[in-house]
Amino acid sequence: MSAPSDRKYLSTHEWHKLNGDTVTLGITNIAADELTDITYVALPKVGEKITAGGRFGEIESVKATSDLYSGVSGTITAVNEELTKNPGLVNTDPFEAGWMVKIKATNAAAEMDKLLAADAYEKQAGH
Amino acid sequence: MLKRTPFYDFHLSHGARMVDFAGWEMPIMYRSIIDEHEQTRKSGSIFDVSHMGRVHFTGKDAARFLNHICTRNFADQKVGQSRYSLVCNEAGGVLDDVIVSRDQKNWIVVCNASNREKLMKHFVEQRRAGGFDFDMSDQTEATGMVALQGPKVIERLSGVLPVDLKEMKRYHFETTSIMLIKFTVFRSGYTGEDGVEIILPAKMAAMAMKFIGGSMDKESATIKPAGLGARDTLRLEAGMPLYGHELTETIDPISAGLGWAVDLTKEFVGVEALRAIKEKSPARKLVGLELEGKRIARQGMPVKHGESVVGEITSGTFGPTVQKSIAMAYVDANSAAEGTQLSVDLKGTLNPAKVVKLPFYKRPS
Incomplete structure (x- = not known):
């Protein structure tokens, strides 16, 4: 599995997919593999404000706990409720069914521009 | 340069993700930690534990020396028995937790990989200080070691190893040979399941793996490989301590709930401190x-x-x-x-x- 080129990345392994002014976030397969079996994803509430570079949640596996960061600012409009029942979706389908939050972004174009493209991300992640 | 166990190629060919563990390149997992955990609880897993230290003691004062550095009393230990013990410093802090086994000629001490060098130094110092006369030989890199754990392991191995496993009691062991390969089989483990741990010569280890584990690649295999990730979740469910977590040099075995492995009626390194802790009852x-x-x-x-x-x-x-x-x-x-x-x-x-x-x-x- 390689990182899809239709989205942008943080070096902390979060992907960001822009659609209109809404950005969907999740983590990459590289991060999910590194964490091993994911047991819990702590996500924000709809309506919470997020700042670019800030934390939006936490992810836990049998091995480790890790913070989740957003590369864009805005308001949470949706969280993936499926992950409460089945956090393993992040392991099995990190780029699609394992999405985490949707953010209505206030400055999407400029902020997305600062994130890493797929190839640059993979290079940085050593893959 | 990380050390590799005799099963290194086996790990790679079974899709293991390798990590640095105490200076050894070890498999953290092959498929998924949870899958390997469940496979161990319901059927069986094979774990490479070759990174653990294996040190042999022989000679006149070997038994007396082990009784001097360990918390457990080995005076009445028979050939073919193993005992869990702690090695403490003078303050009663735990230097390591070990399993001490008595063979025909040797005493075998199995210790944690992360503590092997520290322990070897401690042994040398204590031997010199006490004027003990014995030989000590570190067999870690000359041998390999695997743990087979799970409810179906004893049944499966009974048809494979020329040892009466069903009759072998827990914390007992036997040495046997198959095609000139020497196997030392212990009924012990670190998962909360029944099973065995086997020490064998490094050169034959990779070949023996297939023979012991059977066909491990099939979905329905009785025994599949499991990594250090599952080993940790299994031992934690079983309430077993891990050095560096529940045991350290500033934690004593009484506070750790391991008083059963400490004989305060004999003399050994750390005994005075431990008697005082026991007297006051731990804080x-x-x-x-x-x-x-x-x-x-x-x-x-x-x-x-x-x-x-x-x-x-x-x-x-x-x-x-x-x-x-x-x-x-x-x-x-x-x-x-x-x-x-x-x-x-x-x-x-x-x-x-x-x-x-x-x-x-x-x-x-």
Whole structure:
């Protein structure tokens, strides 16, 4: 599995997919593999404000706990409720069914521009 | 340069993800930690534990020396028996936890990989200080070691190894040969399941793996490889201590709940400190905690009783078999009673947790 080129990345392994002014976030397969079996994803509430570079949640596996960061600012409009029942979706389908939050972004174009493209991300992640 | 065990190629060919563990390149997992955990509980797994230290002691004072550096009494130990023990410093802190086995000619000490060099130095110093006369030989790199664990392991191996495993008691061992390969088979393990641990010559180890494990690649295989990740979740459910977590040089075995492995009626390094701790009864105790919800407590997180911090987490995970968030922690003795309601400070969020009896998991008998 390689990182899809239709989205942008943080070096902390979060992907960001822009659609209109809404950005969907999740983590990459590289991060999910590194964490091993994911047991819990702590996500924000709809309506919470997020700042670019800030934390939006936490992810836990049998091995480790890790913070989740957003590369864009805005308001949470949706969280993936499926992950409460089945956090393993992040392991099995990190780029699609394992999405985490949707953010209505206030400055999407400029902020997305600062994130890493797929190839640059993979290079940085050593893959 | 990381050390490699004789099973290195086996790991790679079975898709293992390798990590640095105490200077050894070891498999953390092959498929998934939870899958390997469940395979061990319901059928069987093979673990490469060749990184653990294996040191042989022979000669006139070997037994007397081991009795001098270990907390357990080996005076009445028979050939073919193994005993779990602690090695302590003068202050009663744990230098390592080990298994000491008595063979026809040797005493075999199996220790943690991370402590092997430290222990060898300790042994040399103690031998010199006490004027003991014996030979010590580190067999770690000349041999390999695997653990086969799970409810179907004894049945499977009974047809493979020329040893009467069904009759062999726990913490006993036998040495046998197959096609000139010497196998030392111990009925012991670190998962809460029945099973064996086998030491064999490094050169033959890779070949023997197939023979012992059978066809491990099939979906329905009785025994499949499992890595250090599952080994950790399994031992935690079984309430077993891990060096560097529940045991350190500043923790004594009495507080760790290992008083059963300490003979205070004999003389050994650390005995005076341990007698004093026992006399006063320890200020803190190792307890099991069950957390509400699915969050996991990690090593170092504070444990609170009401408003006050009363302890610290040593290990935690989400137990794949018990399906609960479980942890071990050292807490003040007055907060250690079963049923006490405590909380774990998960980076600012207080998560309710209850003191429960260890182990979290006991295999059906």
